[in-house]
Amino acid sequence: MDERYNPEKVESKWQEYWENNHIFRASEDKSKKKYYLLEMFPYPSGKIHMGHVRNYTIGDVVARYKRMNGYNVLHPMGWDAFGMPAENAAIDNKTHPAAWTYDNINTMRNQLKKMGFSYDWKREIATCTPSYYRWEQWLFLKMLEKDMVYRKESYVNWCGHCQTVLANEQVEEDLCWRCGEMVQQKKLWQWFFRITDYAEDLLIHCDKLPGWPEKVTVMQKNWIGKSIGSEISFKIEGRQNDIAGEGCINVFTTRPDTLFGATFMCLAPEHPLVESLSRGTDQEKAVALFVEKISRQERSSSAIETYEKEGVFTGAWCINPANGRRMPIYTANFALMEYGTGAVMSVPAHDQRDFDFAKKYNLDIVVVIQPDRTKSDTNQPENIYFDGQSTQGALDASTMTQAFSAPGILVNSGQYNGMPNDKAMSKITDWLEREGLGKKTVSFRLRDWGISRQRYWGTPIPVIHCQTCGVVPVPESDLPIVLPEDAHLLENGGSPLPTLDFFKKTDCPKCGRTDARRDTDTMDTFVESSWYFIRYCSPDCDNAMFDKEAVKYWMAVDQYIGGVEHAILHLLYSRYFMRVLNTLELIDFKEPFTNLLTQGMVSKETLRCPEHGYLFPEEALISEGKATCQKCGSDVEIGRVIKMSKSKKNVIDPNDLLNKYGADITRLFCLFAAPPEKGLEWNDDGVEGCYRFINRVWRLAGTCMEMTQGVESYTGPLSGLLDSDAKKLYTKTHQTIKKVTDDIEGNFHFNTAISAVMELVNVMYSMDLNTDQLQIQQISPEIKSVVAFSIRNIILLLSPIVPHFAEEVWEYLGNLNGITEQPWPVYREDALLTDEILVVVQVNGKLRSKFSVDAKSSDDLIRQTALADEMVQKHIGDQPIKKVIVVRKKLVNIVV
RNA sequence: GCCUGGGUGGCGGAACAGGUAGACGCAAGGGACUUAAAAUCCCUCGGAGCAUAGCUCUGUACGAGUUCAAUUCUCGUCCCAGGUACCA
Numbered sequence: 001m002d003e004r005y006n007p008e009k010v011e012s013k014w015q016e017y018w019e020n021n022h023i024f025r026a027s028e029d030k031s032k033k034k035y036y037l038l039e040m041f042p043y044p045s046g047k048i049h050m051g052h053v054r055n056y057t058i059g060d061v062v063a064r065y066k067r068m069n070g071y072n073v074l075h076p077m078g079w080d081a082f083g084m085p086a087e088n089a090a091i092d093n094k095t096h097p098a099a100w101t102y103d104n105i106n107t108m109r110n111q112l113k114k115m116g117f118s119y120d121w122k123r124e125i126a127t128c129t130p131s132y133y134r135w136e137q138w139l140f141l142k143m144l145e146k147d148m149v150y151r152k153e154s155y156v157n158w159c160g161h162c163q164t165v166l167a168n169e170q171v172e173e174d175l176c177w178r179c180g181e182m183v184q185q186k187k188l189w190q191w192f193f194r195i196t197d198y199a200e201d202l203l204i205h206c207d208k209l210p211g212w213p214e215k216v217t218v219m220q221k222n223w224i225g226k227s228i229g230s231e232i233s234f235k236i237e238g239r240q241n242d243i244a245g246e247g248c249i250n251v252f253t254t255r256p257d258t259l260f261g262a263t264f265m266c267l268a269p270e271h272p273l274v275e276s277l278s279r280g281t282d283q284e285k286a287v288a289l290f291v292e293k294i295s296r297q298e299r300s301s302s303a304i305e306t307y308e309k310e311g312v313f314t315g316a317w318c319i320n321p322a323n324g325r326r327m328p329i330y331t332a333n334f335a336l337m338e339y340g341t342g343a344v345m346s347v348p349a350h351d352q353r354d355f356d357f358a359k360k361y362n363l364d365i366v367v368v369i370q371p372d373r374t375k376s377d378t379n380q381p382e383n384i385y386f387d388g389q390s391t392q393g394a395l396d397a398s399t400m401t402q403a404f405s406a407p408g409i410l411v412n413s414g415q416y417n418g419m420p421n422d423k424a425m426s427k428i429t430d431w432l433e434r435e436g437l438g439k440k441t442v443s444f445r446l447r448d449w450g451i452s453r454q455r456y457w458g459t460p461i462p463v464i465h466c467q468t469c470g471v472v473p474v475p476e477s478d479l480p481i482v483l484p485e486d487a488h489l490l491e492n493g494g495s496p497l498p499t500l501d502f503f504k505k506t507d508c509p510k511c512g513r514t515d516a517r518r519d520t521d522t523m524d525t526f527v528e529s530s531w532y533f534i535r536y537c538s539p540d541c542d543n544a545m546f547d548k549e550a551v552k553y554w555m556a557v558d559q560y561i562g563g564v565e566h567a568i569l570h571l572l573y574s575r576y577f578m579r580v581l582n583t584l585e586l587i588d589f590k591e592p593f594t595n596l597l598t599q600g601m602v603s604k605e606t607l608r609c610p611e612h613g614y615l616f617p618e619e620a621l622i623s624e625g626k627a628t629c630q631k632c633g634s635d636v637e638i639g640r641v642i643k644m645s646k647s648k649k650n651v652i653d654p655n656d657l658l659n660k661y662g663a664d665i666t667r668l669f670c671l672f673a674a675p676p677e678k679g680l681e682w683n684d685d686g687v688e689g690c691y692r693f694i695n696r697v698w699r700l701a702g703t704c705m706e707m708t709q710g711v712e713s714y715t716g717p718l719s720g721l722l723d724s725d726a727k728k729l730y731t732k733t734h735q736t737i738k739k740v741t742d743d744i745e746g747n748f749h750f751n752t753a754i755s756a757v758m759e760l761v762n763v764m765y766s767m768d769l770n771t772d773q774l775q776i777q778q779i780s781p782e783i784k785s786v787v788a789f790s791i792r793n794i795i796l797l798l799s800p801i802v803p804h805f806a807e808e809v810w811e812y813l814g815n816l817n818g819i820t821e822q823p824w825p826v827y828r829e830d831a832l833l834t835d836e837i838l839v840v841v842q843v844n845g846k847l848r849s850k851f852s853v854d855a856k857s858s859d860d861l862i863r864q865t866a867l868a869d870e871m872v873q874k875h876i877g878d879q880p881i882k883k884v885i886v887v888r889k890k891l892v893n894i895v896v
Numbered sequence: 897g898c899c900u901g902g903g904u905g906g907c908g909g910a911a912c913a914g915g916u917a918g919a920c921g922c923a924a925g926g927g928a929c930u931u932a933a934a935a936u937c938c939c940u941c942g943g944a945g946c947a948u949a950g951c952u953c954u955g956u957a958c959g960a961g962u963u964c965a966a967u968u969c970u971c972g973u974c975c976c977a978g979g980u981a982c983c984a
Contacts, residue, residue: 004935043984083984156982167982215900219979222899302980305897338981446981453982524982565978567900600901601978641976647983672921673908679901679977686908689921692936699936742912752910755920762920765937840916845965847916885964891915895964 001705001812005698007662011804015116023820024118026074028553035071036554037063038533038593040562040570043080044104044126045646048111050670050682051563051602053654057667058599058676058748059561060117064800065744067118068824074554076536077112077119079105081128082458083525084167085646090457090489097457098485101128111654116663116804118820123539127528132535133459134480135545136527140462141473142584148194151471154450155299158186164494165454168300169647178493185295190452191461191521195576199224199444201590202575211595213677216567223568225445229254230429232345232438234265236277237317237326249273249318249329252340252443256432257424258347259322260413261368263358266311266332268342269294274314274331281315287331294333309334309357321437322428323414332357340443348403349395355403365397369408369421449573451524456487456495458522466508466516475509481518495520529570530577533557533592545586557593564598564677565643571596597748600679604650606639614649641681652682664802665690671750671801694805696761697794701809704764704791706771707779713789714782718831726786729763730831733790736760737827740797750801757797764790796825841866842893843875859886866892 002009018024028034039059042052056077063075079101086097093100105126112119125132143149157166161181165188170177195202203224206217231252239247249265267274269291278287290312297307311332318327327345334353335344348358348365358365395404410416416424432438452461460481462474474481484503487496497503497520508516531545537554538547562570574592581587607615607622609629620627620636627636644651657666669690674680714721714730721727736756743753769787770776792813799806799819810819833855839862841849849871853862863886866872872894879896886892 040984045984080984085983165982168980169983171982219900223980225899300980300982302897305980307897450981455982525984526981529984563978563984564901565984568979569981570984603977643978645983675909677901678909680908681977683908686922688923693921695935751908752920755910758920838916842915842965845915845963850916883964885915887915887965891965893915893964 001698001702005664005694005805005808007664007804010808011114011116011663014804014807015113017807017818018116018118018820021818023818024073024075024120025122026072026076026120028550029072030553032072033070034074034554035066035559036074036533036557037066037559038076038536038557038561040560040566041078041080041529041532042108043083043085044101044108045085046104046107047651047653047655048108049602049644049646049651050654051644053115053666054602054670054676054680055562055599056112056115056117057670058597058750060115060667061671061750061800062559062561062744062748063118064803064820065824067820068796068800068822070823073118074123074536075119076123076125076539077117077121078123078125078532078536079108079127080525080529080532081105081126082133082522082528084169084455084457086457087455087489087493091491091493096485097489098128101126101457111658114658114663115667118803123536125532125535125539127459127525127532128457128483130480130482131542132532133483133528135535136459136523136531137462137474137479137481138476138545139531139580140523141476141479143193143580144463144473146584148197148580148583149191150194151189151191153187154190154192155185156188156190156454157298158184159492160184162492162494164490164492166493168298170493171298174296174298182296183298185297185299188452188454190450192448192450193576193580195449195573196444196446198576198579199226199446201579202446202572205575205591209591209596212593213596213598216564216571216596216598219567220572223446223572227254227443227445229441229443230256230432230438231341231441232256232259232321232432234318234321234327234345236273236329237319246273246276249343250341251343251345252441253345255347255350255425256428256438257410257416257421258350258368259320259345259428260410260416261347261349261366262320262322262327262345263325263348263364263366264327264346265318265329266335266344266346266357267314267329268335268337269331269333270337271331271335271342277314277316277329283313283315286312287314290331297333304333304336307333309353309360311357311361313361321432321435328363330357330361338447339445349397349400350403350405352403352405365400366412367395367397367400367404368410368412369404370394370411371404371406371408372420449524449576451527452521453524454495454520455522456483456489456497458525459483459528460497461519461521461523463519464506464508464516465519466511466513468513469508469510472508472510472516478509483522495522497522526570526573530573531581533560533574534578534581534587548586551587555587556589556591559595559597560593561597561676562599563643564600567598597676599676600674601643602652602680602682603641603643604652604682605641606648606650608637608639609634610637614647616649617652619649644682652684657684657687661687661691662804664805665694668694668754668802672754673751675747675749675751677747693758693761694802696765697798698805698809700761700764700769701791701795701812703769703771704787705813707769707776708784708788708791711781711784711788713792714785715789717828721782721786723780723782725767726780726782728834729767729783729790730786731834732760732763733786733793734827734831737793737797737825738832741824741827753797754801757794760790760794793825795819796822837889839866839889840891841869841872842891843872844895845893846875848872848875855889857889859888862886862889863892866894 039055063073067073081101086101089100090097157171159166159176159181161179171183176183206221231250233248233250278284311330314329316329318329320327346354348354349367407421410419410424429440460483462481464472466472504518506516506518507514534546538550541547578590578592582590607620609615611632611634619630627638629636669687739756740753743749795806795809806819835855836852837855838852849869876896881896883895
């Protein structure tokens with residue numbers, strides 16, 4: 001045995017062993033319980049970074065742990081290979097997205113292999129291969145057949161200078177990231193998946209995912225955003241009611257109880273009525289200018305929500321159906337065309353946004369709900385709605401300083417006066433329904449999924465546009481529509497597909513017209529990642545999207561592990577896709593992931609040079625909180641600490657660690673640093689400690705091997721041992737087995753599992769074990785057999801975490817079969833308990849003393865011992881004892 | 897802005913279900929071994945105070961509250977991160 005653990009030698013040895021013996025190949029075996037373990041596949045951005053290493057290490061430990069627990073484990077890996085960065089890299093480096101992508105895949109595959117992950121590499125997939133995306137195209141056609149896809153006009157970010165569409169990420173403060181030109185909004189015809197058809201189902205099942213973190217299902221629920229309310233029609237003044245719906249404005253509101261307080265109306269700037277309402281009024285120009293201004297603004301919800309609320313009077317009025325009040329119609333930037341009906345009835349007295357808007361534009365405020373003073377609302381701080389002048393404690397529109405949105409009693413509401421608002425809600429809706437002015441409706445915040453991308457590096461959308469036949473699906477027999485690889489990315493970032501006649505020009509499959517045009521848009525890359533996990537079950541299946549039997553055996557994914565940043569989009573889209581496949585009767589389940597672990601982000605500060613833009617950490621010199629650029633010497637701006645990403649270059653390449661310490665220590669360190677769900681600001685200061693620990697175990701194994709030669713390890717009951725040291729070590733070992741098992745089973749807290757093993761190792765070191773032959777002879781056979789048991793279990797417990805190291809030590813200890821094939825250790829209940837327990841004593845809640853007692857002591861004895869304690873007596877003094885609380889076998893609190 | 901998390905020593909973190917705050921490790925300081933260094937081993941290590949073998953006070957972002965007892969529960973505030981529909 002070498003003096004130290006030598007990763008270079010040992011790790012390649014075992015990696016070869018696993019590969020040559022196909023240890024991690026998975027196949028359907030109905031006699032065994034299956035376990036599908038999946039980590040989110042990476043985008044091949046260049047090299048793996050610490051976020052990947054952390055994610056995949058966590059997954060690998062679980063995979064190996066489950067294997068040791070007797071499961072038939074499927075643990076695949078692949079590449080989310082389409083996407084925008086390949087295009088940007090192609091432009092920057094004058095290469096081809098495909099070449100860049102495949103290069104990266106090769107690099108990253110090698111890196112992953114060096115980490116010793118237990119993947120079944122035979123199942124590797126890359127989504128940019130026609131053999132993969134042809135089934136995505138096939139599914140698109142199926143969905144088109146069933147009207148699950150449709151086309152509509154929608155906006156994209158457009159740079160007039162670059163003549164190209166920009167992703168939200170490419171828009172920086174309303175400007176194009178390439179040329180700095182002001183970004184416009186442009187309307188295009190685009191494809192949408194009808195995910196909203198499944199809104200209710202996706203929502204309901206959020207509560208039927210017990211294996212998901214609650215925070216994720218809560219986020220999804222809020223994202224879907226179901227709200228129950230009413231749709232109400234407001235007549236437009238001076239228009240006939242019956243002009244094809246043009247005579248009314250329909251609003252969606254969750255507060256029909258406040259209808260009598262609606263004093264103005266707000267329409268989304270894109271609302272079809274805005275233009276016609278203002279036409280011919282003196283507001284026409286102002287409205288046109290406003291609409292134009294808004295159309296230039298970014299459309300992401302984070303941008304929209306942070307713009308100052310503003311609007312313009314359209315010059316037209318509508319009538320409140322409840323009280324006949326004339327209400328000015330505004331168009332306002334906070335009314336969203338995508339939500340509800342694109343129109344909002346504004347009730348300034350009871351909605352804060354409306355209140356602010358009314359104050360800004362001097363619009364009427366009418367109070368229609370008064371707080372119910374008979375109920376003491378303890379949650380409301382006193383008087384926040386009152387300015388002190390209204391002595392009756394009633395809201396007064398002229399003096400109120402914020403909207404009142406809490407429950408209360410209706411006023412100024414005709415026949416509904418005096419009614420509690422929750423009751424009024426349904427009463428008013430009933431009345432509207434009877435009058436034909438409204439109805440109860442449900443609205444969702446979730447929008448249909450726009451999948452068209454005006455990009456090159458993606459899955460071509462398999463439809464043809466014909467002047468005679470319109471949109472014609474590509475016949476199934478023509479699939480795949482292969483993305484032409486002899487294309488050059490345009491300097492401006494635009495897609496070359498529309499310029500490639502050989503791709504674009506085609507015959508209409510329906511009427512044969514020779515001037516038909518292929519759709520040159522590609523699909524959102526989230527589409528590929530919405531079903532890759534099902535493809536892994538039968539990656540080579542070439543006559544169907546997947547092999548039904550294989551899918552039946554492996555799906556659903558038992559444990560999915562990935563970054564919390566995917567909590568909404570990717571995970572929701574995947575759930576949606578399974579519903580689509582279910583509806584198409586291709587699968588018989590709806591939920592893809594039974595258990596989910598969302599890993600916290602690995603983050604690091606960004607570095608930005610005024611000359612060279614974002615810098616990699618190694619491109620800057622940092623000292624004393626200041627950074628300078630290695631290339632030009634400029635002062636570098638040290639930015640916020642954010643998740644590692646290639647585009648911001650705040651990535652740590654694990655290669656340095658890997659070269660210096662090897663895979664196992666890198667793995668150990670990643671796990672030891674923090675529990676998986678927690679974010680991690682990168683810092684490799686602790687790695688030395690992991691290195692030391694591994695070598696401590698290495699030396700310990702050597703010592704134990706020499707002193708326990710020919711000794712059977714003890715596995716019997718605790719009562720079979722006499723020596724107190726042997727007993728202690730035996731108990732500690734069983735406690736450690738339990739702790740490590742519970743930490744992995746419970747919530748994957750490997751950091752505390754590792755700590756527990758460290759404690760056990762420390763105990764063994766403190767036992768003065770050694771290799772001196774004379775002294776070995778003096779050590780009792782009992783201790784030797786427990787030591788043999790302990791070291792064996794230490795290696796087993798560590799084996800999923802540091803598998804190369806464990807294999808090597810395992811072999812050294814004289815075992816013939818690889819440790820990956822060993823069963824996970826089991827602890828003995830009878831060996832967990834110690835004879836003595838520690839009781840702490842508090843006086844008035846403050847710790848004053850502690851003592852050990854026999855574990856079998858009664859509460860009463862513990863109470864007496866505590867009261868008799870010298871320190872305790874001192875603190876009680878002559879004060880009378882009010883109460884003594886005894887927490888069983890743990891604590892006594894004496895209240896005086 | 898909105899939704900979801902998080903905030904504990906110099907640092908990463910621990911604390912089962914309200915019951916000893918700081919396990920385990922890093923860094924730092926001191927010591928042993930060594931010609932020396934590395935490696936290894938041992939000790940100290942939240943802050944403050946004092947009559948300093950020890951004891952007392954204080955301390956889990958901040959401010960209130962519930963409780964015999966709060967890092968843990970409730971309310972409010974601040975800060976940080978993730979998502980916000982074309983980054984993946």
